[in-house]
Amino acid sequence: MTCKYCLLFELGHCRKINPYPQGKEPRFLRLRTGQKLTLHFDCQRCEMTINL
Numbered sequence: 001m002t003c004k005y006c007l008l009f010e011l012g013h014c015r016k017i018n019p020y021p022q023g024k025e026p027r028f029l030r031l032r033t034g035q036k037l038t039l040h041f042d043c044q045r046c047e048m049t050i051n052l
Contacts, residue, residue, distance in 0.1 A: 006048045008041055015043040 008014055013023070029037040029050070040049040 001050045002047050003050070004047060006041065006046060007039065008043075008048070009046075015041070016046070 006014070007027075027039045027041075029039060031037065035052070038051045040051065041047075042049065
């Protein structure tokens with residue numbers, strides 16, 4: 001799934017504003033069920049992709 005809502009921007013780590021990377025890549029979200037989602041960022045398009 002691709003979305004315009006970017007977690008990097010919301011956390012203050014936007015690469016367009018601050019070009020120096022913060023943290024490790026790829027980033028993950030863990031659901032309450034224990035499922036792990038992989039996050040990929042396309043900063044040129046300001047898009048975030050969520051993969052299972």
